Amino acid sequence: MNQMRSTVAVVGAGHVGAAVANALVLLRVCDQVVLYDRDLALAEGEAWDIADTVPLLSEMQVNAAAGYADLVGCDVVVVTAGVTLEPGQTRLDLLGANADTIAGIVGELDRVCPAAVVIVVTNPVDVLTRIAVEASARPAHLIFGSGTVLDGARLRHRLGELLEVEQESVHAYVVGEHGDSSFPVWSSATVGAIGLEQFELPEGRSWPQVKDELAAATRRRGMGIHERKGFTSYGVAAAVARLVRAVTRDEKRIFMVSVLAATEYGIGPVVLGLPCVIGGAGVNRQLVLAMSAGEQQMLQNSALILDQAYRSLAVDRTRAGTETKS
Ligand SMILES: NC(=O)c1ccc[n+]([C@@H]2O[C@H](COP(=O)([O-])OP(=O)(O)OC[C@H]3O[C@@H](n4cnc5c(N)ncnc54)[C@H](O)[C@@H]3O)[C@@H](O)[C@H]2O)c1
Numbered sequence: 199m200n201q202m203r204s205t206v207a208v209v210g211a212g213h214v215g216a217a218v219a220n221a222l223v224l225l226r227v228c229d230q231v232v233l234y235d236r237d238l239a240l241a242e243g244e245a246w247d248i249a250d251t252v253p254l255l256s257e258m259q260v261n262a263a264a265g266y267a268d269l270v271g272c273d274v275v276v277v278t279a280g281v282t283l284e285p286g287q288t289r290l291d292l293l294g295a296n297a298d299t300i301a302g303i304v305g306e307l308d309r310v311c312p313a314a315v316v317i318v319v320t321n322p323v324d325v326l327t328r329i330a331v332e333a334s335a336r337p338a339h340l341i342f343g344s345g346t347v348l349d350g351a352r353l354r355h356r357l358g359e360l361l362e363v364e365q366e367s368v369h370a371y372v373v374g375e376h377g378d379s380s381f382p383v384w385s386s387a388t389v390g391a392i393g394l395e396q397f398e399l400p401e402g403r404s405w406p407q408v409k410d411e412l413a414a415a416t417r418r419r420g421m422g423i424h425e426r427k428g429f430t431s432y433g434v435a436a437a438v439a440r441l442v443r444a445v446t447r448d449e450k451r452i453f454m455v456s457v458l459a460a461t462e463y464g465i466g467p468v469v470l471g472l473p474c475v476i477g478g479a480g481v482n483r484q485l486v487l488a489m490s491a492g493e494q495q496m497l498q499n500s501a502l503i504l505d506q507a508y509r510s511l512a513v514d515r516t517r518a519g520t521e522t523k524s
Contacts, residue, residue: 271311272310
C-alpha cells in the first residue's frame with residue numbers, strides 16, 4: 199500500500215491531544231489536522247492556537263471539529279480522550295473510567311471513517327486497545343496502541359548518553375505493558391553492530407547494575423514527570439507523530455506498539471507492546487522477537503497483569519449490568 203494519507207483527526211484536545219496536534223504540524227506529518235473534544239471551546243482554542251503557527255512554518259490546515267461528522271474521510275485518528283492520572287494512581291487504575299469512553303468513540307469512528315487507521319493513546323493504553331479492537335468492526339490491523347514507543351525512546355536516550363554514542367545507533371527495545379511491568383529486551387540489544395555487553399562501560403560500572411538502573415529509570419520516568427507537572431505530553435506527542443508519519447508515508451518502520459500478541463509468544467490473547475512494521479495498512483505485520491527464558495517470563499508476567507485487568511473490567515461491567523437491572 200503506497201498511497202499518501204494526509205488527514206489526521208485527534209480525539210481529545212487535552213494536554214496530550216493538543217500536544218499531538220501541535221507535533222503533527224511542527225513535523226509536517228500530514229496535510230490537515232482535525233481536533234475534536236466533547237468540549238468544543240477547548241478544541242477550538244487549541245486548534246486556533248496551533249493554526250497560528252502555520253503561517254510561520256508550514257502549509258497545513260488545522261480545524262476544530264464540532265462533531266464526529268467532521269471526521270468523515272480522515273485517514274488516521276489518534277484517540278487521546280479520557281481521564282488522566284491522579285496522584286498515587288497507576289495507569290491501570292484509569293481502566294474503569296476510560297473503557298466505556300473508548301468503546302463509544304470507536305463506535306462513532308466506525309460510522310464516519312471505517313477505513314481509517316486508529317491509534318489509541320489513552321491509558322491504560324494496552325487494555326484500551328484490546329477493548330477498541332473488540333468494539334470496532336474495522337480489521338484489527340487498522341487499530342493499534344502507542345505501546346512502549348516512548349519507553350524505548352527514553353531507554354535509548356539514556357543508554358546513548360552513558361555510552362557516549364548517538365542514540366539512533368542504540369538498538370534497545372522495551373516491550374510489554376506501557377506501565378509498571380514493561381522491560382527492556384537486553385538479550386537482543388546492540389550498539390551499532392556490537393552486542394551491548396561487549397561495549398565498554400565507564401570506570402566502576404557493571405552491566406548488571408547499569409541494566410537494573412536503566413530499566414527502573416525508564417519505568418519511573420513518566421511518573422516523575424507527572425509528579426512534577428501533573429501530566430505528560432511532549433514526549434508522547436513526538437512518539438505518536440512518528441507513528442502517524444509511518445502510516446501517512448507508508449514507512450514500514452518498526453515500532454513497539456500495543457497489538458494482540460502473535461500466537462508464537464505463547465501468552466494467550468492479550469494486547470501489549472511488541473514489535474510491528476507500521477505502514478499504510480496500520481500494522482503491516484507483527485514480528486516475533488526472540489527472548490531469553492527470563493525475558494519470556496517477564497513477558498508472561500506483563501501479559502498476566504494486563505489480562506487480569508481486562509477480565510476484572512468484564513466482571514465489573516457484568517455486575518454493573520446486574521445492579522442496573524435489579
Ligand atoms: N500512552 C501514552 O504513552 C500516554 C502518555 C501520556 C498520557 N496518556 C493518556 O492520555 C489520556 C489523556 O491525557 P491528558 O493529559 O490529555 O488528559 P486531559 O484531561 O488533559 O484531556 C482529556 C480530554 O479528553 C476529553 N474527553 C473525555 N471524554 C471524551 C469523549 N467521550 N469524547 C471526546 N472528548 C473527550 C476531555 O474533554 C479532555 O479535554 C490519559 O488517559 C493519559 O493517561 C497516554
